[in-house]
Amino acid sequence: MAAGSAIQIPSRLPLLLTHEGVLLPGSTMRTSVDSPRNMQLVRSRLLKGTSLRSTIIGVIPNTSDPTSDCDDLPSLHRIGTAALAVQVVGSNWPKPHYTLLVTGLCRFQILQLLKEKPYPVAEVEQLDRLEQFTNQHKSEEELGELSEQFYKYAVQLVEMLDMSVPAVAKLRRLLDNLPREALPDILTSIIRTSNQEKLQILDAVRLEERFKMTIPLLVRQIEGLKLLQKTRKPKQDDDKRVVAIRPNRRISHIPSTAEDDDEEEDHDDVVMLEKKIRTSSMSEQALKVCLKEIKRLKKMPQSMPEYALTRNYLELMVDLPWNKSTKDRLEIRAARILLDNDHYAMEKLKKRVLEYLAVRQLKNNLKGPILCFVGPPGVGKTSVGRSIAKTLGREFHRIALGGVCDQSDIRGHRRTYVGSMPGRIINGLKTVGVNNPVFLLDEVDKLGKSLQGDPAAALLEVLDPEQNHSFTDHYLNVAFDLSQVLFIATANTTATIPPALLDRMEIIQVPGYTQEEKIEIAHRHLIPKQLEQHGLTPQQIQIPQVTTLDIITRYTREAGVRSLDRKLGAICRAVAVKVAEGQHKETKPDRAEVSEGEDCKEHITEDAKTESISDTADLALPPEMPILIDFHALKDILGPPMYEMEVSERLSQPGVAIGLAWTPLGGEIMFVEASRMDGEGQLTLTGQLGDVMKESAHLAISWLRSNAKRYQLTNASGSFDLLDNTDIHLHFPAGAVTKDGPSAGVTIVTCLASLFSGRLVCSDVAMTGEITLRGLVLPVGGIKDKVLAAHRAGLKRIIIPRRNEKDLEEIAVNIRQDLTFVMASCLDEVLNAAFDGGFAVKPRVEHLNSKL
Numbered sequence: 001m002a003a004g005s006a007i008q009i010p011s012r013l014p015l016l017l018t019h020e021g022v023l024l025p026g027s028t029m030r031t032s033v034d035s036p037r038n039m040q041l042v043r044s045r046l047l048k049g050t051s052l053r054s055t056i057i058g059v060i061p062n063t064s065d066p067t068s069d070c071d072d073l074p075s076l077h078r079i080g081t082a083a084l085a086v087q088v089v090g091s092n093w094p095k096p097h098y099t100l101l102v103t104g105l106c107r108f109q110i111l112q113l114l115k116e117k118p119y120p121v122a123e124v125e126q127l128d129r130l131e132q133f134t135n136q137h138k139s140e141e142e143l144g145e146l147s148e149q150f151y152k153y154a155v156q157l158v159e160m161l162d163m164s165v166p167a168v169a170k171l172r173r174l175l176d177n178l179p180r181e182a183l184p185d186i187l188t189s190i191i192r193t194s195n196q197e198k199l200q201i202l203d204a205v206r207l208e209e210r211f212k213m214t215i216p217l218l219v220r221q222i223e224g225l226k227l228l229q230k231t232r233k234p235k236q237d238d239d240k241r242v243v244a245i246r247p248n249r250r251i252s253h254i255p256s257t258a259e260d261d262d263e264e265e266d267h268d269d270v271v272m273l274e275k276k277i278r279t280s281s282m283s284e285q286a287l288k289v290c291l292k293e294i295k296r297l298k299k300m301p302q303s304m305p306e307y308a309l310t311r312n313y314l315e316l317m318v319d320l321p322w323n324k325s326t327k328d329r330l331e332i333r334a335a336r337i338l339l340d341n342d343h344y345a346m347e348k349l350k351k352r353v354l355e356y357l358a359v360r361q362l363k364n365n366l367k368g369p370i371l372c373f374v375g376p377p378g379v380g381k382t383s384v385g386r387s388i389a390k391t392l393g394r395e396f397h398r399i400a401l402g403g404v405c406d407q408s409d410i411r412g413h414r415r416t417y418v419g420s421m422p423g424r425i426i427n428g429l430k431t432v433g434v435n436n437p438v439f440l441l442d443e444v445d446k447l448g449k450s451l452q453g454d455p456a457a458a459l460l461e462v463l464d465p466e467q468n469h470s471f472t473d474h475y476l477n478v479a480f481d482l483s484q485v486l487f488i489a490t491a492n493t494t495a496t497i498p499p500a501l502l503d504r505m506e507i508i509q510v511p512g513y514t515q516e517e518k519i520e521i522a523h524r525h526l527i528p529k530q531l532e533q534h535g536l537t538p539q540q541i542q543i544p545q546v547t548t549l550d551i552i553t554r555y556t557r558e559a560g561v562r563s564l565d566r567k568l569g570a571i572c573r574a575v576a577v578k579v580a581e582g583q584h585k586e587t588k589p590d591r592a593e594v595s596e597g598e599d600c601k602e603h604i605t606e607d608a609k610t611e612s613i614s615d616t617a618d619l620a621l622p623p624e625m626p627i628l629i630d631f632h633a634l635k636d637i638l639g640p641p642m643y644e645m646e647v648s649e650r651l652s653q654p655g656v657a658i659g660l661a662w663t664p665l666g667g668e669i670m671f672v673e674a675s676r677m678d679g680e681g682q683l684t685l686t687g688q689l690g691d692v693m694k695e696s697a698h699l700a701i702s703w704l705r706s707n708a709k710r711y712q713l714t715n716a717s718g719s720f721d722l723l724d725n726t727d728i729h730l731h732f733p734a735g736a737v738t739k740d741g742p743s744a745g746v747t748i749v750t751c752l753a754s755l756f757s758g759r760l761v762c763s764d765v766a767m768t769g770e771i772t773l774r775g776l777v778l779p780v781g782g783i784k785d786k787v788l789a790a791h792r793a794g795l796k797r798i799i800i801p802r803r804n805e806k807d808l809e810e811i812a813v814n815i816r817q818d819l820t821f822v823m824a825s826c827l828d829e830v831l832n833a834a835f836d837g838g839f840a841v842k843p844r845v846e847h848l849n850s851k852l
């Protein structure tokens with residue numbers, strides 16, 4: 001190096017003995033000093049010295065300093081590097097030591113060791129001198145050629161690196177500016193070389209020899225890089241990064257500790273990050289923020305917790321799809337076919353979805369109401385959402401909102417918090433990687449509220465087309481345009497959706513399915529899907545429609561098809577075992593099987609036996625294909641039926657009536673039971689009732705008491721005052737479930753009328769309706785779900801309020817044909833319909849007559 005030639009080193013040099021790493025002229029090395037002699041050298045020479053000369057020491061490689069003062073010096077490596085001690089850092093932990101930063105100046109050779117203690121000092125001869133290079137040398141031509149060749153390789157190597165990295169560009173300039181003779185030492189320290197190789201270069205005192213030895217090392221590095229680039233081709237960015245790391249680091253050569261490596265690597269990452277930020281298509285505002293943050297990041301030590309925070313932030317900003325979107329392909333006819341193919345029934349929903357899509361196609365913007373599908377679980381709300389994304393050719397992402405009670409879940413945490421992160425909307429966008437996905441906001445009715453704010457309020461901003469083009473997540477702290485996102489919401493009930501949110505949405509009711517629809521869904525969609533998932537074919541398993549009906553009526557009680565799907569899955573699993581066993585033992589003697597169910601039984605009972613006897617037992621018989629799932633097989637696989645038709649049994653006593661209830665899970669039939677006993681006229685209600693339901697019970701009693709004479713209802717002692725010496729207990733079974741709502745009014749009246757008249761309520765009739773004190777029947781909600789529930793339960797007649805008649809139009813014709821509807825506008829009509837032969841009213845005319 002030029003410095004090596006200009007500097008005249010002292011003829012006496014204190015020696016620093018190093019074992020790890022080799023310092024070459026022109027490079028820098030950090031070395032740890034903890035042996036007695038080296039420590040002494042640092043203390044009495046470097047720390048006490050005042051002149052520049054006193055900071056020049058001789059670094060002898062490949063020689064370890066003895067661990068104790070008294071030991072003799074080992075034989076020293078003959079050639080060393082005179083070095084300038086640039087920095088000394090002392091520490092007492094874990095033991096006293098110094099860390100020296102030394103820069104190599106030139107080679108020297110030891111002539112004579114002058115003293116050994118307290119640290120070695122030697123008389124030395126400087127080896128690299130400027131004159132050596134500039135003087136006309138006899139082999140100048142050869143050297144010129146060598147140096148030219150070397151220079152070319154060096155340029156080739158540097159140009160293979162990422163020139164946009166500032167350190168690489170600087171290195172490229174240095175190649176031109178430094179004297180050629182200094183290059184071998186410098187490049188050897190930069191490229192990957194072993195200590196042994198460096199030692200050889202140090203020992204190569206003759207320039208010619210040095211050039212000759214370094215060229216193969218350069219070539220090796222170039223080849224290595226080429227290979228790396230080839231294998232890493234697809235990940236170009238990474239590739240450059242890896243390649244860029246080394247030269248950048250070694251420009252001032254520090255045979256590094258792992259920590260240094262990391263630091264440099266990170267520095268390169270930051271450079272890459274900056275590049276990505278600049279090339280990303282983020283908004284102007286976001287770009288400004290990012291550039292400011294990256295400036296801060298560069299100045300920050302990595303150990304600062306904020307470093308990781310800022311870096312994560314910037315990486316997220318780069319990853320967000322600011323301007324990336326998929327192209328919509330919308331063709332209404334194709335959409336209709338796709339929706340029809342994926343979903344059976346749900347005509348109303350499909351019709352509305354197609355209208356929505358058609359408007360989108362014509363108008364080409366998304367401003368409009370957010371669709372919200374409301375219905376019981378398992379009716380296909382999510383899956384319709386997915387189909388919409390498919391028809392549009394958009395990405396689909398589901399955001400589950402059930403139980404979310406912190407607004408930061410939607411809008412993110414501010415970055416001041418430890419562990420802060422963006423909200424689910426921004427996270428979802430990062431996941432899908434485009435800015436126009438379909439987001440399904442699942443279970444909006446189950447949003448909670450807490451001290452951490454109201455997530456529903458945060459959702460308002462997300463869903464409002466007027467505001468969401470500049471949605472600001474707290475974590476990002478810059479606006480992100482959500483106007484291209486298509487939001488669809490789902491809920492089980494509208495009752496718990498916050499009104500402001502409800503206002504932004506268009507509710508589409510998705511009612512439960514009828515048995516017939518379920519059978520069709522099972523055979524068209526669920527069974528083929530399950531077979532595929534279990535690797536079965538229709539040649540191996542057959543599920544007839546009667547079996548499906550059995551599963552629906554005896555093993556499930558739901559409005560949707562989710563547990564039906566699960567039961568079918570259980571059947572497929574059981575059959576898969578059979579089929580796999582059969583394939584395995586196909587060669588064994590055959591035996592006709594009566595049915596799959598019996599086969600299963602044998603399987604269980606003979607299990608123990610067969611294992612001990614031999615493989616040829618019945619267990620091993622291959623089943624007859626296709627395996628037919630009949631009721632026996634069902635019982636074997638799914639266990640005894642869970643639900644039996646119990647309606648007529650339970651109605652075998654007076655004081656029981658069937659009501660119809662609506663829950664978020666669909667409609668249900670509900671038994672109301674009443675009994676009376678001697679007492680003081682108290683009414684006891686059990687079965688977890690809400691206030692409205694309790695009021696209905698009181699209303700019912702009051703109405704019956706006031707009409708007791710008319711209906712000839714008496715208590716046990718024959719009095720028309722029904723509560724005279726009588727207690728009444730009303731019970732609504734399934735006491736674990738809270739029940740509320742006014743619609744049980746008519747059922748309670750009927751039940752009590754049955755109790756006091758001693759007559760049985762017809763066993764095939766169910767009813768719903770709110771009552772008033774005057775005996776009017778008022779309309780109630782959820783008629784469709786209630787009717788479906790009654791139909792599921794096998795009931796034949798349904799009493800509904802007259803004003804609900806219009807709701808019957810929504811019900812499929814085949815269901816309506818199976819049922820008889822009685823429209824009631826007052827309680828007389830209800831009672832008349834609920835009892836066989838009507839419920840006699842004492843004619844009013846008589847009453848009037850007597851008055852006259």
Ligand code: ADP
Nearest residue numbers: 342343344377378379380381382383521525561
């Ligand atoms: P939800 O979101 O309403 O709770 P899902 O969309 O998760 O219900 O539906 C549950 C399963 O039932 C899905 O596998 C879906 O494909 C299936 N499914 C529901 N309804 C239908 C239908 N009408 N036609 C075909 N499959 C259906």
